[in-house]
Amino acid sequence: MSDMLPKLFFVHFQPTNFVAEQDGKIVGFVTGFVSQTFPDEAYIHFVGVDPNYRKSGLARALYEKFFITVLNLGCHTVRCVTSPVNKDSIAFHRSLGFSVESNDSEKTIDGISVFEGYDGEGEDRILFYRALGKMENA
Amino acid sequence: MSDMLPKLFFVHFQPTNFVAEQDGKIVGFVTGFVSQTFPDEAYIHFVGVDPNYRKSGLARALYEKFFITVLNLGCHTVRCVTSPVNKDSIAFHRSLGFSVESNDSEKTIDGISVFEGYDGEGEDRILFYRALGKMENA
Numbered sequence: 001m002s003d004m005l006p007k008l009f010f011v012h013f014q015p016t017n018f019v020a021e022q023d024g025k026i027v028g029f030v031t032g033f034v035s036q037t038f039p040d041e042a043y044i045h046f047v048g049v050d051p052n053y054r055k056s057g058l059a060r061a062l063y064e065k066f067f068i069t070v071l072n073l074g075c076h077t078v079r080c081v082t083s084p085v086n087k088d089s090i091a092f093h094r095s096l097g098f099s100v101e102s103n104d105s106e107k108t109i110d111g112i113s114v115f116e117g118y119d120g121e122g123e124d125r126i127l128f129y130r131a132l133g134k135m136e137n138a
Numbered sequence: 139m140s141d142m143l144p145k146l147f148f149v150h151f152q153p154t155n156f157v158a159e160q161d162g163k164i165v166g167f168v169t170g171f172v173s174q175t176f177p178d179e180a181y182i183h184f185v186g187v188d189p190n191y192r193k194s195g196l197a198r199a200l201y202e203k204f205f206i207t208v209l210n211l212g213c214h215t216v217r218c219v220t221s222p223v224n225k226d227s228i229a230f231h232r233s234l235g236f237s238v239e240s241n242d243s244e245k246t247i248d249g250i251s252v253f254e255g256y257d258g259e260g261e262d263r264i265l266f267y268r269a270l271g272k273m274e275n276a
Contacts (some may be wrong), residue, residue, distance in 0.1 A: 036150060038150070
């Protein structure tokens with residue numbers, strides 16, 4: 001599973017990388033960083049959970065750990081990107097309070113704003129954002 | 139060519155992304171960031187130069203722009219990673235004053251220390267580093 005964690009992130013973004021372990025084995029991780037263009041924003045690049053630990057709330061717990069950490073680093077917004085075909089990811093982010101950034105070109109898939117070719121030709125993306133605030137301070 | 143520049147870097151690491159343009163067309167770019175684990179280190183992730191502009195000193199100029207920028211951001215070391223099969227890249231980095239990090243496992247290819255499986259199975263890498271200092275201040 002650790003092969004899925006890009007080395008570059010593991011080395012240079014340690015303050016905002018978290019792993020979940022069970023019996024000494026990594027069963028989940030989240031990796032992201034504080035934006036260097038917008039220092040009050042953080043970006044979640046990837047979350048991975050061992051298939052045997054899906055639906056356990058682990059991804060949510062990893063995201064919440066990330067939220068609290070970047071709030072303490074001065075961030076007030078978290079952003080991430082997903083593919084319109086990844087319905088589980090869309091539902092997950094919505095359940096965590098993420099909003100969808102609206103797209104001026106007005107392309108939508110299933111009623112959700114989509115950025116066409118955002119990650120290259122044919123690679124449409126949904127852009128999520130979520131304000132950090134009271135909940136994480138509690 | 140701009141398709142080669144990962145969107146994530148373009149959005150969130152603008153202070154350390156540089157493009158070279160010719161007649162309104164992007165002919166080269168360098169992308170990297172300040173390490174968030176080691177704030178006095180910077181990492182160059184990718185440099186790309188249009189094949190028509192190779193051997194023109196453009197990659198070197200882009201690296202030098204990056205060096206000066208991250209020095210001003212408080213960095214004293216620049217790191218990057220390349221594949222042992224990429225002889226041009228190895229020669230380029232050496233000519234720019236990069237050193238090769240030595241590897242405790244003592245695996246070498248053509249006399250150069252190599253980190254076996256650094257970026258996953260079968261993905262050996264050479265790790266370069268270079269101190270920033272007087273030259274960039276001049």
